[in-house]
Amino acid sequence: MTNTSRITTISVTLLILALAAPLLLGQPFYINIGSQVLIAAIFAMSLNILVGYGGMTSIGHAAYLGTSAYVVALLTLQHGFSFYSASAVALLVVVIMAAIFGAIALRGTGITFLMITLALGQTMWGVAFRWSDVTGGDNGLPDIKRPDLFGLNLVEPGLFYAVMIALFMVALAGMWIFIHSGLGLSLQGTRDQPRRMGMLGHHVWLVRWIAFIIAGFWAGVAGIAFIGYHGYIHPLSLGLANSAEVLLMVIAGGAGTLLGPVVGATIVVVLKMVVSAYVSRWVLLLGCTFVAIVILLPEGVVPGLERLLKSILPAARDDGEAGS
Amino acid sequence: MTAEIALQINGMTKNFGGLKAIDRVDLTIPKGDRRLLLGPNGAGKTTLFNLITGDLKPTAGSVQLFGRDITGLASHHCAPLGLARTYQIITLFPKNTLAENVVLSLLGISPLRWSPISRIKGRKEFEERARAALKQVGLDAKADRPLGETSYGEKRRLEIALALAQNPSLLLLDEPLAGLSRQERLDVQALIESIPRDITLILIEHDMDVALALADSITVMYHGRVICEGDRAQVVADPRVKEIYLAS
Amino acid sequence: MSIGFWLLQSLNALALGGLLFLLSSGFSLIFGLMRVANLSHGAYFMLGAYVGLSVLQAGFGFIEAILAAGIVIAILGGLIERFLLRRLANRTLAQVLVTLGLAFAIADICLMLWSGDPMQLPAPKWLSQPIRAFGFVFPGYRVFVVEVSIVVALLLWLLIERTKLGAMVRASVDDIQMARGVGIPAQKLFSFIFCLGAALAGMGGVLGGPILSVYPGLDGEMLPLALVVVILGGIGSIGGAFVGAYITGFVYTFGQTLLPAFSYVILFLPMIVILAFRPSGLFGKSAP
Known part of the structure; x- marks a missing residue:
């Protein structure tokens, strides 16, 4: 077995254990944490397309999750849509929004791109906050009912968690396929050598724009899961803090790795849960963690662990051969 | 004319x-x-x-x-019009192997560069042509090494391989x-003379x-x-x- | 809506533009010089306002409050530059992310120290006398804010265009490698500009306090405005920050008056137009 496949085996085993853990613990409290982690993980994976694979640091990604959730909330509450048809519309809206915002943000690169995404993200926050006739303003929109699925009532935490596992697996598989696809390779090439990629025939701007839309789409999916779970949406969900939180998940876990955002999402969600139980200073901790991670662990947990495993594994393999 | x-x-x-x-x-x-x-x-x-x-x-x-x-x-x-170039300052893909570097070049003239689902690794047309291009510049033995493990001189040759792979x-x-x-x-x-x-x-x-x-x-x-x-x-x-x- | 209403709104727009200039001129200089988009800049503005509030509550005057906020925020900026950003030299993205993290930390500390209630800084009496002109009455404090912003703009312009220090800043904005090559002490320049930019933001916070009040979330509202100003005006340009700030002040003020629900959307329209036709901003140097 090669080291790479060993690492894959270890990762898959850990992933299955992690997914099973809330069910083994049994209590709804843990199962609900599991659902929140998975929603955050899908959200973080979507941002990872931009930050990790595209080298485009966006600080406005919460706008897509939030807009998607708002659309579902508005359509189900005020226009009699079913949850699922509202979700379809939400995805369409988010894709169109990502196409427009992407076209604007990609007028800039690097830090300018970052600044524009931040500004655009705050626009959506501003709309949600100020357009209170429709969005409920600072009160948010409460009481969105969790839907049934195949006759099963998803209010039951275990069932909802099972659906989240399925959704997460689809997202993870989709991500794996994407990063190994022609477009995915092209995107990673434009991250490392945009000029060369252009000369090789890759349309750098278009590749980035499509990636922006795909990232928006998956953030929209996360938004649907989010509103399904919480049944409530508030302007804060579109805000800067939420965008920073998901960026922290990606960077802490390891940008540009498949499982990094998943690990990052787990760390951030659990940390937030634990901290909030004792003090109300989550934002302070978020800020300090951000600074600490960027300075002390800039490449994230997953690449760090990977290197650690690689340094341990050759020895293990030699032992195995000596033993056999 | x-x-x-x-x-x-x-x-x-x-x-x-x-x-x-x-x-x-x-x-x-x-x-x-x-x-x-x-x-x-x-x-x-x-x-x-x-x-x-x-x-x-x-x-x-x-x-x-x-x-x-x-x-x-x-x-x-x-x-696509058959124009390729190399750079005075090495402009290669540091996170990839030599073969993957060439694959990115081949992908640039393939419609598969737009596919968000087709897996590229393991496709014969890419693998074989990448290896052929590396062979042309004498780097076929190092095809699966990461770029970081190559010398400066090898990077120079890979620069040329990326351009030649597109058959410009x-x-x-x-x-x-x-x-x-x-x-x-x-x-x-000698490599340039052999083009x-x-x-x-x-x-x-x-x-x-x-x-x-x-x-x-x-x-x-x-x-x-x-x-x-x-x-x-x-x-x-x-x-x-x-x-x-x-x-x- | 009468002419008086429009004139008053225009004055409000000018006053907001002046505040935005104080906020974004520093941001723009820091960005132009160090390539760091200082995402704590909104938090500096808010913290400045809170510091000014405390100084006023302690019985000192308005000028003292402005100076105190400027000094406190300059020191804070200096410490951040010295102990965090400098460690990450040449890693622009990491620097930007650190300033983002700090923005949250500062905001939460403000919430802890000054509670969540919006508080208005009292404008000093000697500045709030209504001004009568053209048969209308204008609030004196807003006129004062506009005057201050124009004076600061002139001083900054003189500093950048007419002094040796400014020449070094300009050279470094154009080409930092070249500047280092000819012996410009880039590191010292960074520190100075960072402190100056921070001080301007902090003083802007106090100056804005009587108009905007100070409350949790002020930082998050001001930061995007600063970004818009800089994108509009062009990075590293004092003139650009000035024009951008007043355009933004007008667009935002009238947007809020006429279409409050969408004032944020309207705010971004000029930015989108500029990005579409002149991505380097009105006064920015276009890439060759």
Whole structure:
């Protein structure tokens, strides 16, 4: 077995254990944490397309999750849509929004791109906050009912968690396929050598724009899961803090790795849960963690662990051969 | 007639602010030619490459590639038209293996570059052609090594492999020997000599021995202008060329 | 809506533009010089306002409050530059992310120290006398804010265009490698500009306090405005920040008056137009 496949085996085993853990613990409290982690993980994976694979640091990604959730909330509450048809519309809206915002943000690169995404993200926050006739303003929109699925009532935490596992697996598989696809390779090439990629025939701007839309789409999916779970949406969900939180998940876990955002999402969600139980200073901790991670662990947990495993594994393999 | 001309540049001019980096350059490269662009630093050679490949937009003038007007066309249009180039500063993909580097080049002229689902790794047409391109530059043994494990000289050859993999009609080589040791220079010289004659070459190079040995014809640039053109004997005999090179 | 209403709104727009200039001129200089988009800049503005509030509550005057906020925020900026950003030299993205993290930390500390209630800084009496002109009455404090912003703009312009220090800043904005090459002490320049930019933001916070009040979330509202100003005006340009700030002040003020629900959307329209036709901003140097 090669080291790479060993690492894959270890990762898959850990992933299955992690997914099973809330069910083994049994209590709804843990199962609900599991659902929140998975929603955050899908959200973080979507941002990872931009930050990790595209080298485009966006600080406005919460706008897509939030807009998607708002659309579902508005359509189900005020226009009699079913949850699922509202979700379809939400995805369409988010894709169109990502196409427009992407076209604007990609007028800039690097830090300018970052600044524009931040500004655009705050626009959506501003709309949600100020357009209170429709969005409920600072009160948010409460009481969105969790839907049934195949006759099963998803209010039951275990069932909802099972659906989240399925959704997460689809997202993870989709991500794996994407990063190994022609477009995915092209995107990673434009991250490392945009000029060369252009000369090789890759349309750098278009590749980035499509990636922006795909990232928006998956953030929209996360938004649907989010509103399904919480049944409530508030302007804060579109805000800067939420965008920073998901960026922290990606960077802490390891940008540009498949499982990094998943690990990052787990760390951030659990940390937030634990901290909030004792003090109300989550934002302070978020800020300090951000600074600490960027300075002390800039490449994230997953690449760090990977290197650690690689340094341990050759020895293990030699032992195995000596033993056999 | 036009079919026999690989590259035709007319009245090319590029201003940066008040500075004329390229000043009314005309250049005609026949198909199959191996042309050396010569000139001191700042003569505008690389700028001229950047204008041909669409990295820069010309202030005035036109570029025709095999009779087709490509003036101001964005650089991603070059590869499908058979125009490839290498860079003076190594411009490769640091996180990938050598084979993956070449695959990105092959992908650039494949419609699969737009597919968000088709897995590229393991596809025969990519794997085999990547290996063939690496073999051409003598790097096939290191195909699966990460770029970080290769020497500078090997990176120079990989630069050329990325361009050759696309099987271009016109290849622009920007100082392919820059920073190489004596032995590596000879290796890369042999490599360039082995490039099939139906690929038209334009070469920027400062190593006169190698460059003159490789080139069929020479264009000398100075301060953004073409000052002399011809074969080796004509250029060496030109008084202006002597003046520039003796002065510098 | 009468002419008086429009004139008053225009004055409000000018006053907001002046505040935005104080906020974004520093941001723009820091960005132009160090390539760091200081995402704590909104938090500096808010913290400045809170510091000013405390100084006023302690019985000192308005000028003292402005100076105190400027000094406190300059020191804070200096510490951040010295102990965090400098460690990450040449890693622009990491620097930007650190300033983002700090923005949250500062905001939460403000919430802890000054509670969540919006508080208005009292404008000093000697500045709030209504001004009568053209048969209308204008609030004097807003006129004062506009005057201050124009004076600061002139001083900054003189500093950048007419002093040796400014020449070094300009050279470094154009080409930092070249600047280092000819012996410009880039590091010292960074520190100075960072402190100056921070001080301007902090003083802007106090100056804005009587108009905007100070409340949790003020930082998050001001930061995007600063970004818009800089994108509009062009990075590293004082003139650009000035024009951008007043355009933004007008667009935002009238947007809020006429279409409050969408004032944020309207705010971004000029930015989108500029990005579409002149991505380097009105006064920015376009890439060759």
